[in-house]
Amino acid sequence: MYRVSVYVTPKAGVVDPQGAVVERALPALGHSGAHDIRVGRYITLEVDGSDAEKVKADVDDMCRRLLANPIIEDYRFDIDAAEAAPREGA
Template identity: 70%
Template sequence: MFKVSVYVTPKQGVADPQGAVIERALPALGHQGVSGVRVGRYLTLNVPGDDIDQVQEAVDDMCRRLLANPIIEDYRFEISPAGEGA
């Protein structure tokens, strides 16, 4: 079993309305000069398997087909044995 962390973010050049709203609101909270705010998703999965290469292929397939929209989003993931920090 492997623990997988998946990070999905809008591609550069794709509008990010949530990020824009947060960026505009930060000065009102006393945080001046913050820029480049991007809002994405963070997912955790427990994926069965003994072979990390097979798990990597499976997670990449999940990301391309369901977890991210590859046309407008980028994704990356980290895999670790489920016993570590699970």
């Protein structure tokens, strides 16, 4: 089993309304030194399997087809082998 972290970010040059809202809001909270704010998504998942190359190919396919919009977003991901431990209770 692999633990996967996916990072989805708006492509450079694509308008990021959420980032713009945060950037306008921060000075009112006393944080005027923050800029270039971009808001993306951080997705964590677990994928069954023992072949890292296959898991990487599967996750790339998930990103292209569902998790990211490749027209306007970039994505990258890390995979990390994990023991198939009993799931934590929620």
